[in-house]
Amino acid sequence: MTTTETVEPYALFRATVVRTSQVTPRLRRITFRGPDLAGMASAGLDQRIKLFFPPPGHDEPVVPEGENWYAEFRAMPDDVRPAIRTYTVRDFRPDALELDVDIVLHGDGHAGSGPGASWAGRAAVGDRVAILAPDARHTPILGYEFKPPADTAWSLVAGDETALPAITAIVESLPSGRQALVFVEVDSLAEVTPMPSAADVVLTWLSRAGAPAVGGGLLRAAIGRTTFPQGRPYAWLAGESSAITDLRRHLVNERDIDKELVYFSGYWLLGSAIE
Incomplete structure (x- = not known):
């Protein structure tokens, strides 16, 4: 008997910061790399992904996996549950296993900012995150919306x-x-x-x-x-x-x-x- 594996549209990937750069005074580019990214896909354009940031005192985010991951995630204690925010893929280089994400810094990027901007403002090489992104094994790629009809003028x-x-x-x-x-x-x-x-x-x-x-x-x-x-x-x-x-x-x-x-x-x- 042949068993067919069910592939969900999205999967969880682990990655590490390998570079940061200041694109503009308020836009910081974070470059991630990791072997997990070999399984990721991106359609480009306005491709959405979610980043999970570790809470204070933690080196990396703890994120449940499996069919009921989100319910388990919401049930986590506040001091353990990682912050989660949605971003756009700026560039994905699968051959290099690298992903660029540009994050807007609000205020000074630290105090008074949201968790994503605060994390990005202090992000350094070696910092670890989790990424919810399209699974390369799934067809079609989901999570992007710029789809003009063929007859668009x-x-x-x-x-x-x-x-x-x-x-x-x-x-x-x-x-x-x-x-x-x-x-x-x-x-x-x-x-x-x-x-x-x-x-x-x-x-x-x-x-x-x-x-x-x-x-x-x-x-x-x-x-x-x-x-x-x-x-x-x-x-x-x-x-x-x-x-x-x-x-x-x-x-x-x-x-x-x-x-x-x-x-x-x-x-x-x-x-x-x-x-």
Whole structure:
């Protein structure tokens, strides 16, 4: 009798920090490496993964595995349960068993920051994490959302700095002959980073000039006064939840874009934590 193994879409991988670099004043790149990553897959684009950070006093996160892992995870004592946050794969190099994740540093990256930013602000070579990511044995790869229909004439891509890794990966992937309008809200113009693309991309950077993010305004205003190209659009929006929801409402109700052609995701919420 032949037994077929059931492969879940996601698996848990262990990895170690091998490099860190400051991409911009508020964006830190953490490079992970480990033999476990041989079993990981990524579709690129806005590929989502979850990172588990060890709690204070622990060298590595303890994460349950198996079918009921999340229930077991939530039941762990507070001083043992690792913090968990969702990020975008910035780059995955399976041949080198390396994974890059860009993490936004809030405040000073330490006190007053969330667990992900706090960890990233002090991350050093040798630090260990766990990663929930697509299993390379599973088809298809799940956990990414930038999927414009074949008849898309142009794309609108918009978000704040938390979406910058995904936006950059999306823009870099666009082929020659594709048209895109891209809007990125950042803390200041010091956060501007190169965004090469073979596509015809009009890129607009919107700076808060050091003012705190307040959940809307810049993206909505800039896109509201923009004349859209002709043809069937596809929109991808990500960032602070209330701002992105308002922007989606504008596109559907005021710009007459079919809601099925607008993907939107709240990467974070003012005054709250999103795992």
